Amino acid sequence: MSFTVSVENSAIKFPCERGETVLNAAQRAGYELPYSCRKGVCGTCKCRLVSGEMRAYSGDTLTEQERATGQVLLCQARPRSDLVIAPRKIKKIDPFARRTLTARVFRIVRVADDVTFVHLRFPAGIRVHFKAGQNLEVILPDCERRNFSMANAPHESDGVQLHIRHVPNGVFTGYVYNELKRGDLMRVELPFGDFAMRESGKPILFVAGSTGFAPIKSIIEDTLRKDSQRQMTLYWGARTKRGLYSELPRKWQTENPHFSYVPVLSDTPEAGTRSGLVHAAVLADHRSLAPFQAYVCGPPVMTSAAKRDFIAAGLPEQDFFVDAFTTRADEPPAPAH
Numbered sequence: 001m002s003f004t005v006s007v008e009n010s011a012i013k014f015p016c017e018r019g020e021t022v023l024n025a026a027q028r029a030g031y032e033l034p035y036s037c038r039k040g041v042c043g044t045c046k047c048r049l050v051s052g053e054m055r056a057y058s059g060d061t062l063t064e065q066e067r068a069t070g071q072v073l074l075c076q077a078r079p080r081s082d083l084v085i086a087p088r089k090i091k092k093i094d095p096f097a098r099r100t101l102t103a104r105v106f107r108i109v110r111v112a113d114d115v116t117f118v119h120l121r122f123p124a125g126i127r128v129h130f131k132a133g134q135n136l137e138v139i140l141p142d143c144e145r146r147n148f149s150m151a152n153a154p155h156e157s158d159g160v161q162l163h164i165r166h167v168p169n170g171v172f173t174g175y176v177y178n179e180l181k182r183g184d185l186m187r188v189e190l191p192f193g194d195f196a197m198r199e200s201g202k203p204i205l206f207v208a209g210s211t212g213f214a215p216i217k218s219i220i221e222d223t224l225r226k227d228s229q230r231q232m233t234l235y236w237g238a239r240t241k242r243g244l245y246s247e248l249p250r251k252w253q254t255e256n257p258h259f260s261y262v263p264v265l266s267d268t269p270e271a272g273t274r275s276g277l278v279h280a281a282v283l284a285d286h287r288s289l290a291p292f293q294a295y296v297c298g299p300p301v302m303t304s305a306a307k308r309d310f311i312a313a314g315l316p317e318q319d320f321f322v323d324a325f326t327t328r329a330d331e332p333p334a335p336a337h
């Protein structure tokens with residue numbers, strides 16, 4: 001049995017099967033809604049339900065007030081009747097924009113104790129379009145998928161660079177850590193996601209935890225290349241100094257008067273770095289975050305704390321952009337049918 005989902009104030013309608021999420025149904029019908037983690041953690045797919053009934057897990061991601069005003073997470077919303085929704089934006093997917101390719105490992109380097117840098121090259125002559133900050137899905141032999149962000153800027157379109165953190169007991173990242181080698185093949189689909197630079201004159205706070213640096217690197221390189229004059233500060237946090245595995249932020253700082261870099265270590269402070277949690281360093285430096293846009297990327301525990309505390313410090317919610325690096329451990333409980 002399927003239900004019909006309509007978009008308020010538009011002619012857009014699409015079917016959604018019983019048990020299917022509204023986000024998946026929209027994508028199947030060729031529409032793109034804002035989303036990132038797909039696991040009910042980041043809040044990017046937040047949308048107002050105008051009418052209809054649904055099951056919609058939202059954990060701690062939505063506030064009491066948001067729930068009371070009809071906000072739901074479309075990546076978790078499963079209809080129980082026809083629905084009318086009011087998303088922030090919805091657009092037709094360009095069918096040629098997303099591609100599935102078999103890429104070859106061109107370079108692989110262990111850059112920190114738990115981080116591997118993997119440079120994949122596409123087959124000769126193939127280039128893929130993506131926006132700085134977007135991610136790809138690695139397709140595993142059993143057809144399961146894992147997300148990783150492109151760390152290269154979009155103009156380097158003959159391949160992708162990935163920064164892959166080894167998750168303890170993780171199937172794919174364990175394989176990358178222990179077995180993947182130069183010349184191996186990897187099946188990927190790209191691009192996905194909505195974590196991308198928004199036009200504005202506001203100064204930018206980039207906040208990265210560990211490999212959360214990857215999409216932020218892509219955005220910063222793309223922005224600097226376009227000669228943007230926007231004021232940018234990168235706060236990059238890791239447990240130890242080796243976890244801040246790239247010297248690029250120091251180079252950007254030296255070469256660009258409007259870019260600054262604040263390295264933050266949570267375990268062992270060292271000369272030239274701050275200590276504590278990376279989002280707390282941002283709050284320590286600014287009495288009010290009202291004038292800023294913030295782009296925050298890393299483990300869900302960090303992105304959730306940053307969202308809560310930054311908004312409490314005056315950051316307008318519409319100026320908070322997040323990519324939560326969820327894993328299967330963050331998946332919500334299976335819905336009861």
Ligand SMILES: Cc1cc2nc3c(=O)[nH]c(=O)nc-3n(C[C@H](O)[C@H](O)[C@H](O)COP(=O)(O)OP(=O)(O)OC[C@H]3O[C@@H](n4cnc5c(N)ncnc54)[C@H](O)[C@@H]3O)c2cc1C
Pocket residue numbers: 036037038135146147148149150163164165166167168169170171172173174193211212214215323324325326327328329330
């Ligand atoms: C949009 C997006 C972009 C991302 N970009 C990056 C990136 O650039 N770099 C990066 O390092 N990471 C990134 N991530 C995170 C990355 O996708 C995960 O770390 C990766 O999927 C882990 O895969 P795995 O196969 O190694 O782990 P999995 O095998 O999926 O396991 C992950 C963890 O979950 C546990 N687990 C497995 N199954 C279950 C279950 N059923 N219930 C509870 N726990 C379970 C495992 O024990 C393990 O601890 C991104 C995530 C998202 C959503």
Ligand code: FES
Pocket residue numbers: 034035036037038039040041042043044045046061073074075076
């Ligand atoms: S995409 Fe739905 S909460 Fe992250």
